[in-house]
Amino acid sequence: MSSSPILHATDNGVSWITLNRPEAMNAVTWEQREHVIALLADASADPAVRAVVLTATGRGFCAGADLRGTPATTGRVPGDVARTIRLGAQRLITAVLDCEKPVLAAVNGTAAGIGAHLAFACDLVLAAESAKFIEVFVRRGLVPDGGGAYLLPRLVGPQRAKELMFFGDALPAAEAERLGLVNRTVPDEELAATARAWAERLAAGPTRSIALTKQLVNASLDTDRATAFAAEAMAQEINMTTLDAQEGVASFVERRTPTYRGA
Numbered sequence: 622m623s624s625s626p627i628l629h630a631t632d633n634g635v636s637w638i639t640l641n642r643p644e645a646m647n648a649v650t651w652e653q654r655e656h657v658i659a660l661l662a663d664a665s666a667d668p669a670v671r672a673v674v675l676t677a678t679g680r681g682f683c684a685g686a687d688l689r690g691t692p693a694t695t696g697r698v699p700g701d702v703a704r705t706i707r708l709g710a711q712r713l714i715t716a717v718l719d720c721e722k723p724v725l726a727a728v729n730g731t732a733a734g735i736g737a738h739l740a741f742a743c744d745l746v747l748a749a750e751s752a753k754f755i756e757v758f759v760r761r762g763l764v765p766d767g768g769g770a771y772l773l774p775r776l777v778g779p780q781r782a783k784e785l786m787f788f789g790d791a792l793p794a795a796e797a798e799r800l801g802l803v804n805r806t807v808p809d810e811e812l813a814a815t816a817r818a819w820a821e822r823l824a825a826g827p828t829r830s831i832a833l834t835k836q837l838v839n840a841s842l843d844t845d846r847a848t849a850f851a852a853e854a855m856a857q858e859i860n861m862t863t864l865d866a867q868e869g870v871a872s873f874v875e876r877r878t879p880t881y882r883g884a
Contacts, residue, residue: 623641624641625641626640626641626642626650626652626653626656627639627640627641627653627656627657627660628641628678629660631669631670633821633824634669634670634671634672634821634824634825634883635670635671635672635673635674635817635820635821635823635824636660636663636664636667636670636672636673636674636722637673637674637676638657638660638661638673638674638675638676639676639677639678640653640657640675640676640677640678640682640683641677641678642687643677643678643679643680643681644679645681645684645687646679646680646681646683646684646730646731647677647678647679647681647682647683647684647736648681648683648684648685648686648687648736649683649685649686649687649713649735649736649739650687650689651709654686654709654710654712654713657675657713657716658712658713658716661673661716661717661720661724662716662720664720664721664722665719665720665721665722668883668884670722671722671823671824671825671826671828671883672722672723672724672725672820672821672823672824673720673722673723673724673725673820674724674725674726674727674816674817674820675717675724675725675726675727675739675740675743676726676727676728676729676812676813676816677729677730678729679729679730680729680730680731680751681729681730681731681732681736682726682728682729682730682731682732682736682739682740682752683732683733683735683736683739683740684731684733684734684736685733685734685735685736685757686709686710686734686735686767706766706767710735710738710766710767710768711766711767711768713735713739713767714735714738714739714742714767714768714772715768717739717742717743718742718839721832721835722828722831722832723744723745723823723831723832723835724742724743724744724745725743725744725745725746725747725816725819725820725823726739726740726743726745726746726747727747727812727813727815727816728740728746728747728748728749728752728754728794728803728812729749729752729809729812730749730751730752730753731752731753731755731791732752732753732754732755733754733755733757734755734756734757734758734767735766735767737754737755737756737757737769738765738767738768738769738772739767740754741769741772741773741776741802742768742772744835745804745819746802746803746804747803747804747805747806747807747812747815747816747819748794748797748798748803748805748806748807748812749794749806749807749808749809749812750794750795750806750807750808750809751794751809752793752794752797752806753791753792753793753794753797754791754792754794754797754802755789755790755791755792756769756773756785756786756789757789758786758789759786759787759788759789760789765786769786770782770786773785773786775842776800776801776802777800777801777802781800794806825881826881827863827865827866827868827869827879827881827883828865828881828883828884829860829863829865829866829883829884830860830863830865830866830869833856833859833860834856836852836856837849837852837853837856840852863884864882864884865879865881865882865883865884868880868881868882869881
């Protein structure tokens with residue numbers, strides 16, 4: 622296993638981004654965060670990449686932020702904390718939400734704090750049976766950051782979100798699936814294979830259509846019906862100019878399986 626804190630490979634149109642600090646339960650450092658943000662931006666811009674998987678090595682998916690990796694400062698003044706969050710944790714979550722390719726989380730173990738939010742920001746979430754999710758902030762006397770108070774109410778409703786955030790109890794993968802935070806829970810030994818199967822299926826799909834669908838769904842949570850309907854119509858207008866849309870319609874008329882090329 623490489624000693625690099627981030628492992629990256631592209632295979633069959635899938636960009637695999639793997640946190641690789643198992644000795645620290647993959648608590649994410651400043652350098653790791655910047656690397657992941659850059660890889661997600663690269664995935665958006667690279668036509669050869671048609672899906673992304675975020676996962677990790679060892680027993681932890683991500684135990685939160687490792688502040689020991691933060692660049693040193695000479696002294697804190699009012700505004701520093703807010704600026705650090707905006708430029709740090711929030712940028713990481715935004716990079717996932719705004720990635721133009723579908724992002725799949727393969728949660729192999731504990732996802733705590735920003736690690737949980739990193740998973741929840743993904744478009745699809747697979748979890749190993751041994752995985753658990755922890756809104757750990759309250760245990761440290763902190764306010765949830767990294768988009769937690771934005772993501773969780775939209776996924777499970779405000780009451781459930783408050784329960785998770787007020788108590789900070791560990792949420793087993795099966796319960797997270799029941800609440801709608803996880804798409805599928807699988808045996809630990811099947812996580813990698815299931816993630817590969819899902820990611821390669823996404824990579825074989827109509828990439829621009831999926832990107833536009835992702836944008837529509839994400840935006841719908843913050844807008845009114847008229848705006849959402851207008852965005853939907855415009856997205857379909859744009860989508861119909863793609864080769865994949867033309868292939869999809871032609872394959873339907875010709876009664877054959879479509880072959881999408883991501884263009």
